[in-house]
Amino acid sequence: MDLGISGKTAIVTGAGRGIGLAITQALAAEGVRVVGAARTITPELEKAAAATVSVDLSTRDGATRVVGEAIDAVGGIDFLVNNVGAGDPDALSLGGFLDVDDDQWQAVFDLNLFSAVWTTRAALPSILERRGAIVNISSINARVPAGSPVGYAEAKAALNQLSKRLSEELAPRGVRVNTVSPGFVSSPLWTDPNGFGGKVADAYGVSHSDLLANIPGQFGLASGRVTTPEEVADLVTFLLSERAANIHGADHVIDGGTLKAG
Template sequence: MGNRRTALVTGGTSGIGEATVRALIAAGWRVIATGRRRARLETLVAELGADRLCPAVFDVRDEAARDIALAALPHDFADIDLLVNNAGLALGMARAQEADVAAWKTMIDTNVTALVSLTAKLLPGLVERRGAIVNLSSVAASYPYAGGNVYGATKAFVRQFSLSLRSDLAGTGVRVTSIEPGMVETEFTLVRNGGDRAASDSLYAGADPMTGDDIARTIRWVADLPPHLNINTIELMPVSQSFAGFQVVRA
């Protein structure tokens, strides 16, 4: 990819996204960080430098705003070698029969529709530059749990979409990886629980979960591999987490 590589990281204002921005810049990448929160992006630029970090303020679900932001990228950031589809969310833990359909649609719009739309938008340039795509899936793609319903389904889509992209892109030189983390302590659970800090804290209490930096180091490792190597999927959990047992409902 050359010495002047540029990455675009969605959801770059917190958690895994922010950690990935920092990790890639530390490795010598230029980074475009997207997010809805302008103040957070401006703070990151002030810290990391406008020569290395370009903010792009938009909601990934808003394709018109996205296209305006991408069209306005400075020349030095215009050629993208790496797409990190990190932006995503879970909303609620209700079982399907009690779930909020509006929340389901928001998860699908963010985790699926926005991801595939941005990928399609950038794919011609990624093919031209023999670049790479890293998609953030989840262990929820493989292991269902009560209350995971649509969130898990969206992440299963991301995993399968990544594998299908890899198949379609054979011969182009473009690498595609699905990163599938388990428990990571970020704002993710706070958002999922509607801002309930106690509920978020109780999930992680005593569990020694992974951190955004742990996942960012993995993404950086994948991004910096030689161009003839492709990591198809990576599933990672903290040592304290394992596979759920089967549910048994007794009369």
């Protein structure tokens, strides 16, 4: 299937590993020149991307600088994938509402919502000129907040609404905006014992390996397995392509059947 995107350009945020790296690799395989933005530039990202930007995307200056450097590197932007999210596992409290201070709320919203606001605002003139597309990476936690760090689900729910607003405004001008909402994904966020998954395992008093093995049953994944980053990347690539030319303002869930209601 010819996706019609060879020769296009894209920015992918949070591209150093996991879902962001998989998206970068999938787009590059289709002939897209990708500018990968991440706090840490990994060798895998260097290999897949046409250019990279090392940046803190949780700041307004960082998020907007990415766009300027990307335009300098590839000449203009057709696609934007706002993937960066979650947060520093060491800084995220797994406590309840009364256990979390304003600093966590601000940090989580800056990374998971405002990064997309700032990057989109900066990239939009170029995307409008090229009649491109935007995909925002959200989460099923936007619909089922239980179990996520305080602030995360709320930020992702706001990101979904931002996508809807942008789609309503930009669709008549030839720009498509959609959202992808993964469930559990076998990315380093969960698979790294020193990452968020390891912190959750410690909180529940189980081994990290047992936590990962029990996720499908514990959370009712109908497929019996978690999603891979490559599966999320394939969905994003399709949504950016000409094959998805009349898909606007939709939230596409990829969660192995975790959500039981539409």
